[in-house]
Amino acid sequence: MSSSPLLLQDKVAIVTGAARGLGEAVARAYAAEGARVVVSDIDAAGAQRVADSLPGAVAVACDVRVPAQVEALVQAAVDRHGRLDIMVPNAGVARVAPLIATSYEAWRDVTSVNLDGVFLCIRYAAPALIAAGGGHIIPMASVTAKAACALIGSYAAAKAGVVSLAQTAAIELRAHKVQVNAILPAFIETDLVKAHRAEFEEQLGIPDFNAVIAQRQGRYGTPEEVAQLAVFLASGRASFSNGSGYVLDGGVSSSLL
Amino acid sequence: MIELQGRKALITGAAQGLGKAIAELFVERGAQVMLADIDAEGAARTADALGPQARSVRCNVTNSAEVAAAVQATVAAFDGLDTLVNNAGIEIVKPLFDNSEEEYERLMAINVKGVFLGMKHALGPLAASGRGAIVNISSLAGTNGVPLFGTYAASKSAVIQLSRTAAAELRPAGIRVNAVCPGFVGTAMVDRLIPTVEAIVGVPFSALVAVKQLRLGTPREVAEMTAFLASDAASWTTGSHYILDGGLSAGLL
Numbered sequence: 416m417s418s419s420p421l422l423l424q425d426k427v428a429i430v431t432g433a434a435r436g437l438g439e440a441v442a443r444a445y446a447a448e449g450a451r452v453v454v455s456d457i458d459a460a461g462a463q464r465v466a467d468s469l470p471g472a473v474a475v476a477c478d479v480r481v482p483a484q485v486e487a488l489v490q491a492a493v494d495r496h497g498r499l500d501i502m503v504p505n506a507g508v509a510r511v512a513p514l515i516a517t518s519y520e521a522w523r524d525v526t527s528v529n530l531d532g533v534f535l536c537i538r539y540a541a542p543a544l545i546a547a548g549g550g551h552i553i554p555m556a557s558v559t560a561k562a563a564c565a566l567i568g569s570y571a572a573a574k575a576g577v578v579s580l581a582q583t584a585a586i587e588l589r590a591h592k593v594q595v596n597a598i599l600p601a602f603i604e605t606d607l608v609k610a611h612r613a614e615f616e617e618q619l620g621i622p623d624f625n626a627v628i629a630q631r632q633g634r635y636g637t638p639e640e641v642a643q644l645a646v647f648l649a650s651g652r653a654s655f656s657n658g659s660g661y662v663l664d665g666g667v668s669s670s671l672l
Numbered sequence: 673m674i675e676l677q678g679r680k681a682l683i684t685g686a687a688q689g690l691g692k693a694i695a696e697l698f699v700e701r702g703a704q705v706m707l708a709d710i711d712a713e714g715a716a717r718t719a720d721a722l723g724p725q726a727r728s729v730r731c732n733v734t735n736s737a738e739v740a741a742a743v744q745a746t747v748a749a750f751d752g753l754d755t756l757v758n759n760a761g762i763e764i765v766k767p768l769f770d771n772s773e774e775e776y777e778r779l780m781a782i783n784v785k786g787v788f789l790g791m792k793h794a795l796g797p798l799a800a801s802g803r804g805a806i807v808n809i810s811s812l813a814g815t816n817g818v819p820l821f822g823t824y825a826a827s828k829s830a831v832i833q834l835s836r837t838a839a840a841e842l843r844p845a846g847i848r849v850n851a852v853c854p855g856f857v858g859t860a861m862v863d864r865l866i867p868t869v870e871a872i873v874g875v876p877f878s879a880l881v882a883v884k885q886l887r888l889g890t891p892r893e894v895a896e897m898t899a900f901l902a903s904d905a906a907s908w909t910t911g912s913h914y915i916l917d918g919g920l921s922a923g924l925l
Contacts, residue, residue: 419675640908657919658923666840
């Protein structure tokens with residue numbers, strides 16, 4: 416981007432689930448725009464590896480299911496940099512199974528990370544963002560919040576909850592100049608998709624998952640493309656956006672056929 | 673500031689308001705911009721103020737030949753067209769069934785057929801560019817019912833659905849199509865409708881806005897969203913409609 420001014424110069428950002436995948440891409444894009452990134456993950460070594468490769472970044476291990484750990488994560492960012500400007504609750508997991516074969520433990524595993532975790536990130540980051548005079552919360556939801564995909568019902572339900580949380584947080588926090596907007600991507604060729612392609616084909620009754628992707632969304636999206644939206648939303652350029660859920664999915668959710 | 677460097681854009685309704693703000697930002701970000709408007713003098717004045725990256729052309733978006741000519745003028749001026757912003761639109765503020773049939777048809781012709789014609793005539797050069805991007809200016813009224821804005825809301829809803837189908841059909845041509853849905857923004861259009869809204873609703877407009885979205889949005893903020901969707905940074909976004917409304921639609925009350 417040569418001589419253009421950086422969009423997030425000196426902003427302090429926490430990204431959870433940033434040891435790999437979408438979170439890592441967001442952390443890298445933020446650092447490239449001048450942010451000081453707190454790279455967080457339950458995988459401490461993975462978070463450290465990402466942080467070591469980014470200027471101004473630090474790693475903080477965090478299990479987003481545990482209130483005290485999320486509180487400590489926010490405190491670590493404030494202790495280190497004196498403020499917090501951006502929180503990206505991105506950590507998420509999925510279990511692949513039909514609802515009738517989903518154990519309660521599996522349901523709680525998914526909802527505790529994907530929904531409880533986002534609540535806790537909002538709950539503990541908001542006071543720090545208010546103290547900084549305003550800021551951004553950008554939860555990673557999914558287009559499955561809007562339309563179902565067989566085998567990931569618990570994931571989709573949690574992501575729909577994330578979109579709802581973003582709406583309430585937006586209207587409760589907007590007087591404090593805190594903007595909350597969710598990102599709803601589909602389908603990125605993640606490890607999850609790769610690992611479970613055959614199960615999706617069987618359960619959806621389709622011979623070739625990749626062919627359906629090609630027909631419905633042209634190709635797989637990339638983590639870097641999702642990260643560009645996360646940059647835009649955290650920048651001053653999206654100052655009128657609040658409580659929105661932004662779909663980026665190659666068009667898969669926008670047409671019926 | 674280079675995200676639109678090299679882009680060759682046609683923007684309708686660009687003499688004033690949102691279209692003008694979009695043209696200004698596009699020029700700032702490095703695009704060449706053709707400002708189209710039924711107000712040819714206004715478009716020329718705005719383009720002149722923007723310098724050598726901007727040109728203007730008269731265009732009544734309800735007239736197929738004029739839309740085709742505006743596309744051709746853009747291709748001729750910039751040696752191509754890779755970005756189309758369908759922004760031209762009008763509003764009618766009155767109870768739904770006080771609209772005359774003529775008012776209804778005129779509004780639909782500008783707000784809906786105009787978008788259809790813009791895409792129809794531009795898709796050839798957009799496909800040829802290999803990086804085609806269409807941004808259609810819809811409205812938050814396109815996603816919700818709005819008392820006094822019934823015909824406008826219906827037309828803006830149509831813009832969203834046109835965008836969605838176009839996105840699916842034009843994907844093989846490498847053209848992305850998205851819509852922008854602003855809440856209340858401080859433009860001459862909103863200034864015009866304030867007395868009507870206040871007279872019918874019985875509440876000062878400023879109080880209404882303060883409760884629902886804290887403040888009016890700015891044309892610049894709408895331009896920023898448009899610029900993002902037009903840029904390569906939005907390469908995975910197509911068929912979407914992006915709401916920016918200060919939280920207006922996130923809450924029920």
